[in-house]
Amino acid sequence: MRRNIGSHPYLLAIGIAVAVIGLAAIGYFFIYQPYLARSYTDAQASRILMSTVVDVSAYGRDAETYVKQAFDEMERLEGLLSRHIVDSEVSQINAQAGEWVKVSDPTLAVIELGIEYGELTGGAFDITVGALVSLWGFGTGDYKVPTNEEIASALQTVDYRRIEVDKAGKRVRIPAGTVLDLGGIAKGYIVDEARRFLVENRIQRAIVNAGGDISVIGSRPDGTPWRVGVQNPDDPSQIRWVIPLQNNSVVTSGDYQRYFVQDGERWHHILDPRTGFPARRIRSVTIVTDKAARADALSTAVFVLGLEEGSALVEKLPGVEAIIVTSDDHVWISSGLAGSIVSL
Numbered sequence: 001m002r003r004n005i006g007s008h009p010y011l012l013a014i015g016i017a018v019a020v021i022g023l024a025a026i027g028y029f030f031i032y033q034p035y036l037a038r039s040y041t042d043a044q045a046s047r048i049l050m051s052t053v054v055d056v057s058a059y060g061r062d063a064e065t066y067v068k069q070a071f072d073e074m075e076r077l078e079g080l081l082s083r084h085i086v087d088s089e090v091s092q093i094n095a096q097a098g099e100w101v102k103v104s105d106p107t108l109a110v111i112e113l114g115i116e117y118g119e120l121t122g123g124a125f126d127i128t129v130g131a132l133v134s135l136w137g138f139g140t141g142d143y144k145v146p147t148n149e150e151i152a153s154a155l156q157t158v159d160y161r162r163i164e165v166d167k168a169g170k171r172v173r174i175p176a177g178t179v180l181d182l183g184g185i186a187k188g189y190i191v192d193e194a195r196r197f198l199v200e201n202r203i204q205r206a207i208v209n210a211g212g213d214i215s216v217i218g219s220r221p222d223g224t225p226w227r228v229g230v231q232n233p234d235d236p237s238q239i240r241w242v243i244p245l246q247n248n249s250v251v252t253s254g255d256y257q258r259y260f261v262q263d264g265e266r267w268h269h270i271l272d273p274r275t276g277f278p279a280r281r282i283r284s285v286t287i288v289t290d291k292a293a294r295a296d297a298l299s300t301a302v303f304v305l306g307l308e309e310g311s312a313l314v315e316k317l318p319g320v321e322a323i324i325v326t327s328d329d330h331v332w333i334s335s336g337l338a339g340s341i342v343s344l
């Protein structure tokens with residue numbers, strides 16, 4: 001009697017085994033080996049973005065490719081969030097003030113975050129300061145000390161509580177005359193997104209530095225924490241403190257970062273929404289916390305709030321540390337940071 005060979009249980013098993021081994025071999029030689037061959041490398045690159053030099057150093061598989069892609073992502077986000085880029089989403093919101101404007105997720109997220117920090121700081125941080133910022137000439141470079149009338153009229157347009165967000169419809173509306181300015185928070189958010197992209201692509205160590213808005217992944221090659229210098233506000237070419245960083249972020253707001261001099265006085269770019277003038281009594285605020293966006297918003301806000309209110313806010317927020325330097329050179333260091341930073 002003839003038997004059907006194909007139905008023989010042993011032959012079938014052998015057939016399956018051969019197929020499995022064959023597939024495994026193909027996988028090993030054509031997928032796994034080339035994957036291993038992609039080497040772990042160090043990569044470093046810089047680009048001018050967000051009106052500053054942005055540096056990224058990273059170590060991991062294909063680090064060079066991912067560093068380049070992280071820059072492309074940062075550039076894309078700047079293109080959405082900068083009010084100085086004509087066709088950005090923020091520019092569209094400003095150009096169509098009074099109307100609902102459809103925006104993408106990152107823009108919606110940063111605006112919501114901005115409103116949240118407005119609430120947390122009683123309006124010391126306010127992303128509707130755009131008209132005031134322009135009046136002083138920051139952004140355009142057309143610097144001047146405005147008249148009291150000009151300031152009063154610009155202040156009428158400043159109030160983050162009047163921003164309307166339609167989350168489900170992904171739309172934003174600001175009152176006619178109001179100008180949105182994410183300059184106090186967007187850089188931090190963009191640094192966070194670059195960091196997130198690198199983590200998702202299994203980069204093991206990295207430091208993203210956007211002109212002082214810094215976020216790190218892991219530690220240095222020798223296993224010790226990254227060390228980030230904080231400038232002396234009296235002489236920004238000098239480092240005054242060194243902060244150890246491991247998987248967190250540091251951002252500094254300083255009166256030396258953007259300013260002009262008129263009538264013998266220095267007028268800087270961090271404006272107090274209560275007065276319309278550059279915030280007084282503080283020279284610099286450095287915030288250390290998990291997210292750069294958080295550190296960015298808080299550094300600007302604490303600068304405006306001043307030493308007393310600002311330090312109280314920092315101590316109230318878990319996981320937030322700070323260095324505050326006042327105009328009379330008093331230095332306040334939060335309790336959680338005092339033990340770990342090095343003063344030079």
Ligand code: AMP
Pocket residue numbers: 124125126127129133138181182183184185252253254257269270271272273296299300304
């Ligand atoms: P930063 O350098 O992060 O402290 O942010 C300063 C920038 O934020 C300025 O150049 C303005 O674009 C914007 N800004 C100024 N004053 C405020 C404020 N009180 N709240 C929010 N953003 C502000």
Ligand code: MG
Pocket residue numbers: 183184185253295296297298299300
């Ligand atoms: Mg800021």
